[in-house]
Amino acid sequence: MENVDHIGIAVNNLDERVSYYTDVLGMKLLNIEEVESEQVKVAFLDGGNTHIELLEPLSETSAIHSYLQKRGEGIHHIALKVKGIEAEMERMRAEGARLLSEQPKIGAGGAKVVFIHPKSSFGVLYELVDRG
Numbered sequence: 001m002e003n004v005d006h007i008g009i010a011v012n013n014l015d016e017r018v019s020y021y022t023d024v025l026g027m028k029l030l031n032i033e034e035v036e037s038e039q040v041k042v043a044f045l046d047g048g049n050t051h052i053e054l055l056e057p058l059s060e061t062s063a064i065h066s067y068l069q070k071r072g073e074g075i076h077h078i079a080l081k082v083k084g085i086e087a088e089m090e091r092m093r094a095e096g097a098r099l100l101s102e103q104p105k106i107g108a109g110g111a112k113v114v115f116i117h118p119k120s121s122f123g124v125l126y127e128l129v130d131r132g
Contacts, residue, residue: 085130
């Protein structure tokens, strides 16, 4: 792990929440995009030493939709920046980590991403992000 890449926060309405983060908290909006592989619309905000990623579901099949139905808005995951995600996935599997996919997916900004199942990380959903 190199550092914390971003903190993902599930939201019901991206436009309303972006206003809060920019107007009230004074963060700078970096970009908004749709991530088809996860069926979400995301906004990245500059939080100084890390980024905040707001996630709004695009469909009822999105994992974010399910999360919002069960838990409501709030912190969804912590993303860790790595280099060589495939090798890191193999290393983690050898250590007993359970990953949510066999291969990395393409996430926001074209990064390769994979999630670690929260049952193998003590209740926290982590995402590995390789922007290389």
